[in-house]
Amino acid sequence: MDEFQAANRRKWNELAEVHYTSANSAYGIDDFLNGPEGTRDLHKTELEELGSVEGLDILHLQCHFGMDTLLLARKGANSVTGLDFSPVAIAQARELAERAGIEASFIEGNVYDAPKLIQATYDLVYVTWGTICWLPDIDAWARVVAHFVKPGGRFYFLDQHPVVLSFDDYAPAPHAPVYDYFHKPEPLPFETSDSYADGSAVLQTKRSYEWTHPVGEVVTALIDAGLRLEYLHEFDTVAWKALAFMEPCEGGLYRLPEGMPRLPLSYSISARKPL
Ligand SMILES: C[S@@+](CC[C@H](N)C(=O)[O-])C[C@H]1O[C@@H](n2cnc3c(N)ncnc32)[C@H](O)[C@@H]1O
Numbered sequence: 001m002d003e004f005q006a007a008n009r010r011k012w013n014e015l016a017e018v019h020y021t022s023a024n025s026a027y028g029i030d031d032f033l034n035g036p037e038g039t040r041d042l043h044k045t046e047l048e049e050l051g052s053v054e055g056l057d058i059l060h061l062q063c064h065f066g067m068d069t070l071l072l073a074r075k076g077a078n079s080v081t082g083l084d085f086s087p088v089a090i091a092q093a094r095e096l097a098e099r100a101g102i103e104a105s106f107i108e109g110n111v112y113d114a115p116k117l118i119q120a121t122y123d124l125v126y127v128t129w130g131t132i133c134w135l136p137d138i139d140a141w142a143r144v145v146a147h148f149v150k151p152g153g154r155f156y157f158l159d160q161h162p163v164v165l166s167f168d169d170y171a172p173a174p175h176a177p178v179y180d181y182f183h184k185p186e187p188l189p190f191e192t193s194d195s196y197a198d199g200s201a202v203l204q205t206k207r208s209y210e211w212t213h214p215v216g217e218v219v220t221a222l223i224d225a226g227l228r229l230e231y232l233h234e235f236d237t238v239a240w241k242a243l244a245f246m247e248p249c250e251g252g253l254y255r256l257p258e259g260m261p262r263l264p265l266s267y268s269i270s271a272r273k274p275l
Contacts, residue, residue, distance in 0.1 A: 001085075001110055004187050004209040008134050009085050012064075014205045016089035019197050020065050020096075026197040026240075027067055033099055042071055043239050044251020046128055046158050049268055053077045056123040059148050061111050062131045066093030066104065072126065073102045081105045081122075083114055111135065114144050121150040128158040129239045130196070132218070133165060133210040136187065142221035149273040155227055157218075157271075161234065161264040164242050165212045173245040173260065180212065187211050196240040215267060227271035238265040 001009070019025045032040040041047065054076035060069040063082030066089075073080040082104065084090055093106040109117045112135075125148045135141050149155050166177040179188060187209035195201040219232060237253035238246070242265065246254040256263065 008208050011205045011208045012086040013088040014203050015195055016065055016086050016092060018195055018201045020092045022198045024198045024200045032067055042068060043253055045235060050156060053124065058124045058126055059122040060126045062127060063093060065089045066096055066106055069104055070097055070100055070102050073104055083107045083109055085110045111144055112140055115147050122148050123150055123153045125149050125155045131159055132213050136211050138213045138217055139221045142225040146225035146227050146273060151273050152275045153273055155271045158268040159266060160238050160242055161267050162212050162214050163264050167243055169242060170244050182214055183212055183217060222271050227273055230270040230272060233268045234264040235266045236262045
Protein backbone atom coordinates (compact mmCIF):
# COMPACT_ATOMS: atom_id res chain seq x y z
CA MET A 1 0.00 0.00 0.00
CA ASP A 2 1.40 3.44 -0.86
CA GLU A 3 1.86 6.20 1.75
CA PHE A 4 -1.31 7.96 0.57
CA GLN A 5 -3.56 4.94 1.03
CA ALA A 6 -1.85 4.22 4.37
CA ALA A 7 -2.75 7.76 5.50
CA ASN A 8 -6.32 7.25 4.29
CA ARG A 9 -6.57 4.02 6.24
CA ARG A 10 -5.54 5.86 9.44
CA LYS A 11 -8.27 8.39 8.78
CA TRP A 12 -10.86 5.69 8.01
CA ASN A 13 -10.02 3.87 11.24
CA GLU A 14 -10.91 7.00 13.18
CA LEU A 15 -13.98 7.74 11.04
CA ALA A 16 -15.24 4.18 11.59
CA GLU A 17 -14.82 4.63 15.35
CA VAL A 18 -16.88 7.86 15.26
CA HIS A 19 -19.54 6.54 12.88
CA TYR A 20 -20.06 3.37 14.88
CA THR A 21 -20.06 4.81 18.39
CA SER A 22 -21.32 8.42 18.20
CA ALA A 23 -24.90 9.09 19.21
CA ASN A 24 -24.99 11.71 16.42
CA SER A 25 -23.90 9.31 13.67
CA ALA A 26 -26.13 9.46 10.60
CA TYR A 27 -25.57 5.72 10.23
CA GLY A 28 -28.22 5.21 12.94
CA ILE A 29 -27.05 1.91 14.43
CA ASP A 30 -29.91 1.91 16.96
CA ASP A 31 -32.49 2.28 14.21
CA PHE A 32 -30.75 -0.46 12.25
CA LEU A 33 -30.75 -2.85 15.21
CA ASN A 34 -33.97 -1.95 16.99
CA GLY A 35 -36.17 0.15 14.69
CA PRO A 36 -39.19 -1.29 12.89
CA GLU A 37 -38.29 -2.85 9.51
CA GLY A 38 -37.23 -0.22 6.98
CA THR A 39 -36.40 2.51 9.57
CA ARG A 40 -32.78 2.31 8.43
CA ASP A 41 -32.50 1.42 4.75
CA LEU A 42 -30.36 2.00 1.67
CA HIS A 43 -30.80 5.38 -0.05
CA LYS A 44 -33.65 6.07 -2.45
CA THR A 45 -31.39 5.95 -5.54
CA GLU A 46 -30.09 2.41 -5.08
CA LEU A 47 -33.44 1.18 -3.75
CA GLU A 48 -35.08 2.30 -6.99
CA GLU A 49 -32.36 0.88 -9.25
CA LEU A 50 -31.07 -2.29 -7.68
CA GLY A 51 -34.05 -4.60 -8.15
CA SER A 52 -34.43 -7.81 -6.15
CA VAL A 53 -31.34 -9.25 -4.51
CA GLU A 54 -33.25 -12.34 -3.36
CA GLY A 55 -31.06 -15.45 -3.50
CA LEU A 56 -27.95 -13.63 -4.77
CA ASP A 57 -24.38 -14.11 -3.60
CA ILE A 58 -23.13 -10.55 -3.09
CA LEU A 59 -19.68 -9.03 -2.69
CA HIS A 60 -19.67 -5.51 -1.21
CA LEU A 61 -16.32 -3.76 -1.77
CA GLN A 62 -15.28 -0.90 0.58
CA CYS A 63 -18.11 -1.85 2.93
CA HIS A 64 -17.10 0.40 5.89
CA PHE A 65 -18.62 -1.28 8.98
CA GLY A 66 -20.98 -3.28 6.85
CA MET A 67 -24.37 -1.73 7.49
CA ASP A 68 -25.27 -1.68 3.79
CA THR A 69 -23.86 -5.22 3.45
CA LEU A 70 -26.22 -6.35 6.21
CA LEU A 71 -29.13 -4.42 4.69
CA LEU A 72 -28.56 -6.42 1.49
CA ALA A 73 -28.66 -9.61 3.56
CA ARG A 74 -31.96 -8.48 5.10
CA LYS A 75 -33.33 -8.03 1.59
CA GLY A 76 -32.93 -11.76 0.97
CA ALA A 77 -29.42 -12.21 -0.45
CA ASN A 78 -28.22 -15.81 -0.27
CA SER A 79 -24.83 -14.68 1.07
CA VAL A 80 -23.08 -11.37 1.70
CA THR A 81 -19.35 -10.71 1.90
CA GLY A 82 -17.90 -7.29 2.70
CA LEU A 83 -14.33 -6.11 2.26
CA ASP A 84 -12.66 -3.00 3.66
CA PHE A 85 -9.05 -2.04 4.44
CA SER A 86 -9.87 -0.55 7.84
CA PRO A 87 -9.30 -3.13 10.61
CA VAL A 88 -11.49 -1.03 12.90
CA ALA A 89 -14.39 -1.05 10.42
CA ILE A 90 -14.07 -4.80 9.80
CA ALA A 91 -14.09 -5.60 13.53
CA GLN A 92 -17.20 -3.43 13.90
CA ALA A 93 -18.85 -5.08 10.88
CA ARG A 94 -18.37 -8.53 12.45
CA GLU A 95 -19.78 -7.25 15.74
CA LEU A 96 -22.72 -5.54 14.04
CA ALA A 97 -23.59 -8.74 12.14
CA GLU A 98 -23.58 -10.66 15.40
CA ARG A 99 -25.71 -8.07 17.20
CA ALA A 100 -28.18 -8.09 14.30
CA GLY A 101 -28.20 -11.89 14.10
CA ILE A 102 -27.27 -11.81 10.39
CA GLU A 103 -24.86 -14.23 8.77
CA ALA A 104 -22.18 -12.35 6.85
CA SER A 105 -18.51 -12.63 6.07
CA PHE A 106 -16.20 -9.61 6.48
CA ILE A 107 -12.66 -9.50 5.14
CA GLU A 108 -9.94 -6.97 5.92
CA GLY A 109 -7.86 -5.95 2.95
CA ASN A 110 -7.04 -3.41 0.31
CA VAL A 111 -9.48 -3.61 -2.60
CA TYR A 112 -6.52 -4.07 -4.95
CA ASP A 113 -5.52 -7.23 -3.02
CA ALA A 114 -9.04 -8.67 -2.96
CA PRO A 115 -8.45 -11.38 -5.62
CA LYS A 116 -5.71 -12.80 -3.37
CA LEU A 117 -7.96 -12.72 -0.30
CA ILE A 118 -11.29 -13.99 -1.62
CA GLN A 119 -11.59 -17.22 -3.62
CA ALA A 120 -15.12 -16.88 -5.03
CA THR A 121 -17.15 -15.13 -7.70
CA TYR A 122 -20.50 -13.43 -7.20
CA ASP A 123 -23.91 -12.80 -8.76
CA LEU A 124 -23.63 -9.15 -7.71
CA VAL A 125 -20.60 -7.00 -6.96
CA TYR A 126 -21.82 -3.91 -5.12
CA VAL A 127 -19.88 -0.63 -4.69
CA THR A 128 -21.65 2.50 -3.46
CA TRP A 129 -21.16 5.99 -2.01
CA GLY A 130 -17.71 7.35 -1.25
CA THR A 131 -15.48 4.73 -2.83
CA ILE A 132 -13.29 5.40 -5.87
CA CYS A 133 -12.07 8.85 -4.77
CA TRP A 134 -9.79 6.89 -2.36
CA LEU A 135 -8.27 4.80 -5.15
CA PRO A 136 -5.26 5.82 -7.27
CA ASP A 137 -5.71 3.42 -10.21
CA ILE A 138 -9.14 3.05 -11.82
CA ASP A 139 -8.05 0.45 -14.41
CA ALA A 140 -6.71 -1.89 -11.71
CA TRP A 141 -9.91 -1.32 -9.69
CA ALA A 142 -12.08 -2.22 -12.69
CA ARG A 143 -10.09 -5.44 -13.20
CA VAL A 144 -10.72 -6.38 -9.54
CA VAL A 145 -14.45 -5.70 -9.92
CA ALA A 146 -14.71 -7.72 -13.15
CA HIS A 147 -12.69 -10.58 -11.65
CA PHE A 148 -15.39 -11.12 -9.00
CA VAL A 149 -18.48 -10.98 -11.26
CA LYS A 150 -19.73 -14.45 -12.28
CA PRO A 151 -20.42 -14.92 -16.01
CA GLY A 152 -23.93 -13.48 -16.42
CA GLY A 153 -23.57 -11.66 -13.09
CA ARG A 154 -23.88 -7.95 -12.43
CA PHE A 155 -21.82 -5.05 -11.15
CA TYR A 156 -23.73 -2.17 -9.54
CA PHE A 157 -21.90 1.09 -8.82
CA LEU A 158 -23.25 4.34 -7.37
CA ASP A 159 -21.12 7.23 -6.18
CA GLN A 160 -20.66 10.97 -6.13
CA HIS A 161 -20.17 12.51 -9.56
CA PRO A 162 -16.59 13.69 -10.19
CA VAL A 163 -18.00 17.15 -11.00
CA VAL A 164 -18.64 17.51 -7.25
CA LEU A 165 -14.97 16.85 -6.56
CA SER A 166 -13.97 19.91 -8.56
CA PHE A 167 -15.58 22.18 -5.92
CA ASP A 168 -14.36 23.18 -2.46
CA ASP A 169 -16.65 21.28 -0.04
CA TYR A 170 -16.60 24.11 2.48
CA ALA A 171 -17.03 27.16 0.23
CA PRO A 172 -20.29 29.10 0.56
CA ALA A 173 -22.58 29.44 -2.48
CA PRO A 174 -22.25 30.66 -5.19
CA HIS A 175 -19.40 28.35 -5.97
CA ALA A 176 -16.84 27.91 -8.73
CA PRO A 177 -14.63 24.94 -9.57
CA VAL A 178 -11.25 24.94 -7.83
CA TYR A 179 -9.90 21.45 -8.69
CA ASP A 180 -9.35 19.71 -12.03
CA TYR A 181 -12.13 17.44 -13.27
CA PHE A 182 -9.56 15.21 -14.97
CA HIS A 183 -7.46 12.51 -13.28
CA LYS A 184 -3.90 13.19 -12.15
CA PRO A 185 -1.62 10.46 -10.76
CA GLU A 186 -0.69 12.57 -7.74
CA PRO A 187 -3.54 12.83 -5.21
CA LEU A 188 -5.14 15.95 -3.78
CA PRO A 189 -4.16 16.31 -0.12
CA PHE A 190 -6.83 17.41 2.39
CA GLU A 191 -6.54 18.48 6.05
CA THR A 192 -9.98 18.11 7.60
CA SER A 193 -11.28 17.21 11.03
CA ASP A 194 -14.98 16.72 10.28
CA SER A 195 -17.09 13.73 9.29
CA TYR A 196 -19.75 13.48 6.58
CA ALA A 197 -21.88 11.43 8.98
CA ASP A 198 -21.49 13.31 12.26
CA GLY A 199 -21.64 17.12 12.42
CA SER A 200 -20.28 17.12 15.99
CA ALA A 201 -17.14 15.07 15.26
CA VAL A 202 -13.66 16.61 15.57
CA LEU A 203 -11.12 14.12 14.24
CA GLN A 204 -7.50 13.86 15.40
CA THR A 205 -6.41 12.34 12.08
CA LYS A 206 -6.69 15.19 9.65
CA ARG A 207 -4.72 14.23 6.55
CA SER A 208 -6.29 12.29 3.67
CA TYR A 209 -5.73 12.00 -0.08
CA GLU A 210 -8.19 11.75 -2.95
CA TRP A 211 -8.05 11.07 -6.66
CA THR A 212 -10.59 12.19 -9.26
CA HIS A 213 -11.76 9.67 -11.86
CA PRO A 214 -13.76 11.18 -14.73
CA VAL A 215 -16.90 9.27 -15.69
CA GLY A 216 -15.47 8.41 -19.13
CA GLU A 217 -12.40 6.79 -17.57
CA VAL A 218 -14.51 4.72 -15.16
CA VAL A 219 -16.79 3.45 -17.93
CA THR A 220 -13.90 2.69 -20.27
CA ALA A 221 -11.99 0.88 -17.52
CA LEU A 222 -15.00 -1.37 -16.84
CA ILE A 223 -15.45 -2.13 -20.56
CA ASP A 224 -11.71 -2.86 -20.93
CA ALA A 225 -11.98 -5.22 -17.94
CA GLY A 226 -14.62 -7.26 -19.82
CA LEU A 227 -17.95 -5.92 -18.50
CA ARG A 228 -20.89 -4.84 -20.71
CA LEU A 229 -22.63 -1.65 -19.71
CA GLU A 230 -26.41 -1.84 -19.08
CA TYR A 231 -26.81 1.80 -18.13
CA LEU A 232 -25.15 4.93 -16.83
CA HIS A 233 -27.50 7.26 -14.94
CA GLU A 234 -26.76 10.74 -13.58
CA PHE A 235 -28.60 12.30 -10.64
CA ASP A 236 -28.95 15.76 -9.12
CA THR A 237 -28.74 14.23 -5.64
CA VAL A 238 -25.99 12.70 -3.50
CA ALA A 239 -25.99 10.70 -0.26
CA TRP A 240 -24.28 13.24 2.00
CA LYS A 241 -23.86 17.01 2.32
CA ALA A 242 -20.99 17.01 -0.17
CA LEU A 243 -20.99 20.83 -0.47
CA ALA A 244 -21.66 23.11 2.50
CA PHE A 245 -24.81 24.67 1.04
CA MET A 246 -26.58 21.49 -0.05
CA GLU A 247 -30.03 20.80 1.34
CA PRO A 248 -31.51 17.51 2.50
CA CYS A 249 -34.24 16.00 0.34
CA GLU A 250 -36.16 12.73 0.24
CA GLY A 251 -34.67 9.27 0.61
CA GLY A 252 -31.64 10.21 2.71
CA LEU A 253 -30.24 12.37 -0.13
CA TYR A 254 -28.98 15.96 -0.59
CA ARG A 255 -29.37 18.39 -3.50
CA LEU A 256 -28.39 21.93 -4.51
CA PRO A 257 -30.73 24.67 -3.25
CA GLU A 258 -33.75 25.60 -5.35
CA GLY A 259 -32.86 28.16 -8.06
CA MET A 260 -29.27 27.00 -8.53
CA PRO A 261 -28.39 25.42 -11.87
CA ARG A 262 -28.77 21.62 -11.57
CA LEU A 263 -25.46 19.77 -11.78
CA PRO A 264 -24.79 16.02 -11.76
CA LEU A 265 -24.07 15.13 -8.12
CA SER A 266 -24.01 11.34 -8.38
CA TYR A 267 -24.09 8.63 -11.02
CA SER A 268 -24.76 4.92 -11.24
CA ILE A 269 -23.54 2.15 -13.50
CA SER A 270 -25.01 -1.29 -14.02
CA ALA A 271 -22.82 -3.69 -16.00
CA ARG A 272 -22.74 -7.44 -16.67
CA LYS A 273 -20.10 -10.01 -17.41
CA PRO A 274 -21.05 -11.86 -20.63
CA LEU A 275 -21.92 -15.58 -20.26
C1 LIG B 1 -17.40 6.25 2.49
S1 LIG B 1 -16.94 4.65 3.01
C2 LIG B 1 -18.01 3.65 2.09
C3 LIG B 1 -19.23 3.71 2.81
C4 LIG B 1 -20.24 2.70 2.47
N1 LIG B 1 -20.77 2.98 1.17
C5 LIG B 1 -21.29 2.87 3.52
O1 LIG B 1 -22.31 3.43 3.24
O2 LIG B 1 -21.07 2.48 4.65
C6 LIG B 1 -15.42 4.35 2.18
C7 LIG B 1 -14.76 3.07 2.69
O3 LIG B 1 -13.71 2.74 1.78
C8 LIG B 1 -12.69 2.14 2.52
N2 LIG B 1 -11.48 2.21 1.69
C9 LIG B 1 -10.81 3.30 1.24
N3 LIG B 1 -9.78 2.95 0.47
C10 LIG B 1 -9.78 1.59 0.44
C11 LIG B 1 -8.95 0.63 -0.18
N4 LIG B 1 -7.90 1.00 -0.92
N5 LIG B 1 -9.23 -0.68 -0.03
C12 LIG B 1 -10.30 -1.07 0.73
N6 LIG B 1 -11.11 -0.21 1.37
C13 LIG B 1 -10.85 1.11 1.21
C14 LIG B 1 -12.63 2.93 3.82
O4 LIG B 1 -12.01 2.23 4.87
C15 LIG B 1 -14.12 3.20 4.08
O5 LIG B 1 -14.66 2.28 4.98
